[in-house]
Amino acid sequence: MKKFNNPIYVTKPLLADLGDINKKLKQIWDAAWLTNNGRQHQSLEEELKKLLKVPYLSLYNNGTIALIAALKCLHLAGEVITTPFTFPATVHSLTLCGLTPVFCDIDQETMNLDANKLEELITSKTSGILGVHVFGSPCDVHKIQTIANHFNLKVIYDAAHAFNLEIDGVGIGTFGDVSMFSFHATKLFHTIEGGALTFNSKVLKEDSDLIKNFGIKNENEVVLPGFNGKMNELQAAIGLVNLEYLADERAKRQQIIDTYKSYLQDVKGIKYYNLSPNIKPSLQYFVIRINAEEFGKTRDQVYQALRDCNVFARKYFFPLCSNYPCYQKYSSASKAKLPVANKVVSEVLSLPLYGDLKISEVEQICDILIGLSKNRS
Numbered sequence: 001m002k003k004f005n006n007p008i009y010v011t012k013p014l015l016a017d018l019g020d021i022n023k024k025l026k027q028i029w030d031a032a033w034l035t036n037n038g039r040q041h042q043s044l045e046e047e048l049k050k051l052l053k054v055p056y057l058s059l060y061n062n063g064t065i066a067l068i069a070a071l072k073c074l075h076l077a078g079e080v081i082t083t084p085f086t087f088p089a090t091v092h093s094l095t096l097c098g099l100t101p102v103f104c105d106i107d108q109e110t111m112n113l114d115a116n117k118l119e120e121l122i123t124s125k126t127s128g129i130l131g132v133h134v135f136g137s138p139c140d141v142h143k144i145q146t147i148a149n150h151f152n153l154k155v156i157y158d159a160a161h162a163f164n165l166e167i168d169g170v171g172i173g174t175f176g177d178v179s180m181f182s183f184h185a186t187k188l189f190h191t192i193e194g195g196a197l198t199f200n201s202k203v204l205k206e207d208s209d210l211i212k213n214f215g216i217k218n219e220n221e222v223v224l225p226g227f228n229g230k231m232n233e234l235q236a237a238i239g240l241v242n243l244e245y246l247a248d249e250r251a252k253r254q255q256i257i258d259t260y261k262s263y264l265q266d267v268k269g270i271k272y273y274n275l276s277p278n279i280k281p282s283l284q285y286f287v288i289r290i291n292a293e294e295f296g297k298t299r300d301q302v303y304q305a306l307r308d309c310n311v312f313a314r315k316y317f318f319p320l321c322s323n324y325p326c327y328q329k330y331s332s333a334s335k336a337k338l339p340v341a342n343k344v345v346s347e348v349l350s351l352p353l354y355g356d357l358k359i360s361e362v363e364q365i366c367d368i369l370i371g372l373s374k375n376r377s
């Protein structure tokens, strides 16, 4: 197997031309306005509203703080049903807001909350459902909403992986009460650190803008307890510049994903999830699932073999949130109640995906994988 001379990471941030960034920096310097809803911030909000096809959007300094703000704006209490198969930020946000996470098992194919298992977890203490469009595969938004309406629950989506995702031409950020997007450096669209909330309700947008600015309404009024969740002008400027690269980055990523798929489609024991044609993909991750019996090697063996070749794939999202020591006390975290999630988390591997990745490098990664499948022990 051919080893790479330099490390290939799971992602590499989009690095815009420094000349373009300097032009934006000059505007910021000229305005002498660095944060607190400046011009760059206002422009980015407008641009993203259009791009994501949402009526209201509020920028944040990172996705986690945005999610915490969303939970606060919705005044949730008691229990919130969520997925164990996600980045720590999702479940920790609930805990940090004094809410009790109730873990629901996931769907075998989409790896999202299994909407068929939600109802049995609803109690008199349940106030909301927090779904994650994991790896940019959308949750069953219609079924979740029907259940939420029936039981009078709020719906929040962690759309950290779902930038630009659309279902039948409808922006993913319009489903549920609030959606959170992450603009971290590792995301296709980024502001280095950053995030946003999207809403259908003007009132929620106003509350969000207050909560991220200490609850300050004007110089004479502080109307609610808030914190500092503001995106600054440099972050917003990076975002505006990066938007100009979005179409090109998406095209390159689509080509990389197509290459992975064409090489791996017939490899026994490797599968990947295909989105249905009515979905515009986020192109954020390319995740394979390894069936150890069919492939002849476990996911961990494949992960190690790739590392030995200088390819740093990631086991997102291992370990499962329900298996963290801080969450084991909850009865919903028991492995017996989450059989699908506990199985899926031992199969997944996120392969390198970023616009700068050369097609020849993708082919080399596929050759390594194919070589592993042939060399069965």
Ligand code: T4K
Pocket: 009, 010, 011, 012, 013, 062, 063, 064, 065, 086, 087, 089, 090, 132, 158, 160, 161, 182, 183, 184, 185, 186, 194, 195, 312, 316
């Ligand atoms: N909800 C979900 C479902 C999420 O996935 C996330 C974040 C959040 C909520 C929270 O949103 P934020 O508060 O972060 O906005 C990374 C990201 O830091 C994290 O944002 C992301 N999800 C998660 C899936 O991936 P790590 O711990 O894997 O990052 P790290 O530092 O290991 O970076 C991954 C690889 O990227 C490195 O191996 C190399 C490369 N890299 C990374 C950085 C930061 C670079 O080449 N350059 C860089 O500057 O979490």
